[in-house]
Amino acid sequence: MPGTAIIIPARYGSTRFPGKPLADLWGKPIIQHVWERARQSRLAGRVIIATDDERIAAVARGFGAEVAMTRADHPSGTDRVAEVARALDADIVVNVQGDEPLIDPAHIDATVAPLTGDPTIPMGTLCCPIEEIAELANPNVVKVVLDRRGFALYFSRLPIPFVREERARACPERSRRVARYRHLGLYVYRRDFLLSLAGLAPTPLEQAERLEQLRVLEHGHRIRVVIVDRASPGVDTPEDLERLRAAGPPSP
Numbered sequence: 001m002p003g004t005a006i007i008i009p010a011r012y013g014s015t016r017f018p019g020k021p022l023a024d025l026w027g028k029p030i031i032q033h034v035w036e037r038a039r040q041s042r043l044a045g046r047v048i049i050a051t052d053d054e055r056i057a058a059v060a061r062g063f064g065a066e067v068a069m070t071r072a073d074h075p076s077g078t079d080r081v082a083e084v085a086r087a088l089d090a091d092i093v094v095n096v097q098g099d100e101p102l103i104d105p106a107h108i109d110a111t112v113a114p115l116t117g118d119p120t121i122p123m124g125t126l127c128c129p130i131e132e133i134a135e136l137a138n139p140n141v142v143k144v145v146l147d148r149r150g151f152a153l154y155f156s157r158l159p160i161p162f163v164r165e166e167r168a169r170a171c172p173e174r175s176r177r178v179a180r181y182r183h184l185g186l187y188v189y190r191r192d193f194l195l196s197l198a199g200l201a202p203t204p205l206e207q208a209e210r211l212e213q214l215r216v217l218e219h220g221h222r223i224r225v226v227i228v229d230r231a232s233p234g235v236d237t238p239e240d241l242e243r244l245r246a247a248g249p250p251s252p
Contacts, residue, residue, distance in 0.1 A: 004112055005046040005090035006038045007068075009077035010060075010098035012053040016237050021056050021098050023241055026249040030235055031056065032063050033101035040105035043112045044094060050084045078187070078212055082198035085191050092116070093194055095187040102232040102250065103186070111188045114150075114224045122193040123216060124224040125152075126184035128231050135182060142183040142211060144225060152223040155183055155211050184231055187213075193221070 010021040010031050017023070021031035031049065038047045049060045052072040060067050068084045077095065085093045092115055096103060111124045127144050135141040139157040147153055154160065163178055189197070203218040205211075216223055235241050 003091035004044045004094065004116075005048060005085075005088050005092070006041060006044045006094040006096050006108070007081045007084050008034055008038060008047070008049045008096050008098050009080040010049055010051045010053075010056050011077075011080075012051075012056055017235070017241075019055075020235060020241075021051075022059055023235070023238075025101055025235075025241065025244060028063075029059055030101050030241075031060060031098055032065075034096060034098055034103060035060070035063070035065050037101075037103050037105055038094075038096050038108065041094075041108045041112075042105075043109045043116070046088075046090070048084060049098075050080050052080075076212055078194075079198050082194050085189075085194055088191065090191055093189050093191050095189070097185050097234065099235045100186075100232055101235065101244070104228075104232055107184075107186065107226075107228050107232070110226045110228060111186055114226065115188055115190065118224075121224045122190050122221055123197075124188040124226065125213065126186050126228055127181040127225050128184060128228050130180040130182050136180065142185075144181050144183040146179075146181065146225055146227075150225055150227075152213070152217065152225050154217065155209070155213055157209055157211070181225075181227065182231060183213075183225075184228070 012019055014020045022029045048066045048068050050068045050070050051057055052070050057067045070080050070083045074080045081095045107126060111126050114124055115121050136159040142155055142157060143160050144155045145153045145160050161178055200215060203215045205218055206214040
């Protein structure tokens with residue numbers, strides 16, 4: 001779909017893992033794995049790596065990627081993506097994180113599809129069921145609650161929805177029927193909406209939870225959330241990278 005572009009923000013100076021996009025994984029830099037998988041999307045006509053670092057840019061051009069150089073002072077990946085989007089004629093912009101070497105191209109297409117079918121939806125994202133109880137209490141696992149039409153009601157680092165203890169004891173089956181979802185950080189925007197969003201000041205809930213997507217909800221906009229079966233393992237830390245190296249590359 002020529003009107004859809006994927007932008008992959010990549011920065012060198014990660015606090016927890018400096019140089020992460022260029023770290024080797026199964027013989028290729030992480031950013032190359034992300035780019036190759038993004039190019040398998042059926043609904044995107046263009047894939048761009050957005051970076052402020054010449055080292056990343058040089059490596060990306062070396063494996064054939066289109067690169068857009070950005071300012072170095074962006075507070076978030078969303079702002080970096082918005083800078084690149086300003087120069088595009090795409091109707092829909094996809095933000096694929098640069099540390100997702102196993103991102104599923106089908107998940108990208110599943111997130112884009114609702115916006116192509118309904119022009120009133122300004123933004124979309126992904127979630128998957130939470131299978132492990134430990135994830136509920138982990139503040140690094142962002143949770144999302146949905147309405148009956150698949151739009152986000154709220155995102156939080158705390159366990160949501162909360163099931164009162166006495167109600168869970170009285171009716172364990174009811175407790176188990178409450179769906180709990182993990183938010184996955186892939187975003188799809190209408191280009192004009194993305195540009196307006198990047199111009200808004202941070203909001204109180206966004207700052208309290210440290211979750212950018214709450215800015216959208218606080219301003220009264222909708223986020224369509226697509227449910228997929230699983231999360232793809234990302235690379236936040238050197239330990240995450242070692243686990244992927246030990247597991248070996250996925251089967252073709």
